[in-house]
Amino acid sequence: MIESQRKTINTEAARIGFAGDKQAVYKQLVATLVETGRDGEAFSYAERGKARALIDMLAYKEDIRMKDDDTGRAKNLLIEMSKAEIKTLMASSSDIEPQTNSEADKIRGITMNARQDIAQADPEFASLITVTPPDVATLQSLLPAGETLVEYYGFDDDLFVFVVDKDGVQGLKLDAAGLAQEVMSFRTGLLSPPEAARGINVTAKSTSARQDLKKAGLALYKRLFTPIESMVKNGNLTIVPHGTLHYLPFNALFTGQEYFMARYHLRVLPSAGVMQFLQAKHEQPAGNLLAIGNPDLGDPKLDLPGAEEEARAIAGKIAESRLFTRAQATETTVKNLSGQYRYLHLATHGTFDAAHPLSSGLYMAKDGTNDGILSVGELYELSIPADLVTLSACETGLGKIANGDDVVGFTRGFLYAGTSSIVSSLWKVDDQATSILMQNFYDNLQKENKREALREAQLHVMNTYNADPYYWAAFQLTGAVQ
Numbered sequence: 001m002i003e004s005q006r007k008t009i010n011t012e013a014a015r016i017g018f019a020g021d022k023q024a025v026y027k028q029l030v031a032t033l034v035e036t037g038r039d040g041e042a043f044s045y046a047e048r049g050k051a052r053a054l055i056d057m058l059a060y061k062e063d064i065r066m067k068d069d070d071t072g073r074a075k076n077l078l079i080e081m082s083k084a085e086i087k088t089l090m091a092s093s094s095d096i097e098p099q100t101n102s103e104a105d106k107i108r109g110i111t112m113n114a115r116q117d118i119a120q121a122d123p124e125f126a127s128l129i130t131v132t133p134p135d136v137a138t139l140q141s142l143l144p145a146g147e148t149l150v151e152y153y154g155f156d157d158d159l160f161v162f163v164v165d166k167d168g169v170q171g172l173k174l175d176a177a178g179l180a181q182e183v184m185s186f187r188t189g190l191l192s193p194p195e196a197a198r199g200i201n202v203t204a205k206s207t208s209a210r211q212d213l214k215k216a217g218l219a220l221y222k223r224l225f226t227p228i229e230s231m232v233k234n235g236n237l238t239i240v241p242h243g244t245l246h247y248l249p250f251n252a253l254f255t256g257q258e259y260f261m262a263r264y265h266l267r268v269l270p271s272a273g274v275m276q277f278l279q280a281k282h283e284q285p286a287g288n289l290l291a292i293g294n295p296d297l298g299d300p301k302l303d304l305p306g307a308e309e310e311a312r313a314i315a316g317k318i319a320e321s322r323l324f325t326r327a328q329a330t331e332t333t334v335k336n337l338s339g340q341y342r343y344l345h346l347a348t349h350g351t352f353d354a355a356h357p358l359s360s361g362l363y364m365a366k367d368g369t370n371d372g373i374l375s376v377g378e379l380y381e382l383s384i385p386a387d388l389v390t391l392s393a394c395e396t397g398l399g400k401i402a403n404g405d406d407v408v409g410f411t412r413g414f415l416y417a418g419t420s421s422i423v424s425s426l427w428k429v430d431d432q433a434t435s436i437l438m439q440n441f442y443d444n445l446q447k448e449n450k451r452e453a454l455r456e457a458q459l460h461v462m463n464t465y466n467a468d469p470y471y472w473a474a475f476q477l478t479g480a481v482q
Helices: 012-035 039-058 073-092 101-121 123-127 136-142 179-190 204-224 226-231 243-247 272-277 305-317 331-340 410-416 431-445 450-464
Strands: 148-155 158-165 168-175 236-240 265-268 287-295 321-326 341-347 361-363 373-375 388-391 421-425 475-479
Touching: 012 039, 012 148, 012 158, 012 168, 039 136, 039 148, 039 158, 039 168, 039 272, 136 158, 136 168, 136 272, 148 243, 158 226, 168 204, 168 226, 179 204, 179 243, 204 226, 265 450, 272 410, 287 305, 287 331, 305 321, 305 341, 305 431, 331 341, 331 373, 388 431, 410 421, 410 475, 421 450, 431 450, 450 475
Parallel strands: 148 236, 236 265, 265 475, 287 321, 287 341, 341 388, 388 421
Antiparallel strands: 148 158, 158 168, 361 373, 421 475
């Protein structure tokens, strides 16, 4: 019943609120299934609960691009399904004569057939308009060899974790009392860079603060990971966060001996279900790199000279590259050229609108065609089949935390646009550290997969620039590893 109410909600805020109000049902289902040892079903319902808010938010967005649908078949089916749903809702209101059973059955049949046909015509588009129970066995088969997926799901003081590999699914309930405050406190401490790196004399107080940060990272590690440590059979790890955990840089946690990054090779996904849609690139585009750096935003306070230097350096390293800066770094350029390059590097500011998540966007130079903000909503209309998009901007991995699929940010939008992988940041990092990390990352890409290339670049910053996690832990890989 909850999953059938999409068309009854008229505003984006109400759709998100509706999903949030009903998340207690999903939570209770997950809790009951875990308690009774039905971990696979519990994992499936956790995925369904996360998907709900994203679907409700996109329900009235009519310009979502349908892939490989030149005939418009999926679009026509969506219109047919919507008409049938609206007719059902009108007939159920008090001032309309009730339907006969045969009429109701006919409309239900139209709706069901349309959903099935849409799923066949465009499975990923179907995932954005209806909640479909994920096939757990299929998700297991999509995990790379030797990979373990760790998915968190929960609200308030109730948190569940699922450990998924090719052999099975195991679920546990964790102690989450005060977790949100603990995560945000850790993040706040992390975002205060060490005084020594800013040319300030180190004091006993500042040294103690960084030691306290390690203790906080250890406490979070013990709470979130120690209970499942024995279930993780190797170092290759996929983490699917939930709620406040989207703001947590797992790589900066402390195991008691080392940082999380030194022990595990990490990637992040917005949900386990997106593994079905990560696209393998069979044809290489003509160009290698499209770089956008320091767009002219009409305000000197918003200039990013370090980002421009970074973009120039990276473009200089890679053959068949094109670089656009200042007034030439327009939204129109990105929209027109992004489909022609293997790598897309965007070094610019980002804006985040918690009340209207689809309006969050990346700032670029405006022109007569576009307003200069590449919004999350627009990403669902575009085709960007890049092998990698790097978002070297402030907090590009974040978005609105809702009660369903949580961060409806740039990463999910780029994945839907056809991008295989995204590197994004959880906070605005020191310009020099970012430039070193990014240049090293692109060097590593010539010989490593994307996860290893990023990890080695982070280790390089740690070992040669500054060991404090503020400087290297912000960046994370979302999407395909290869």
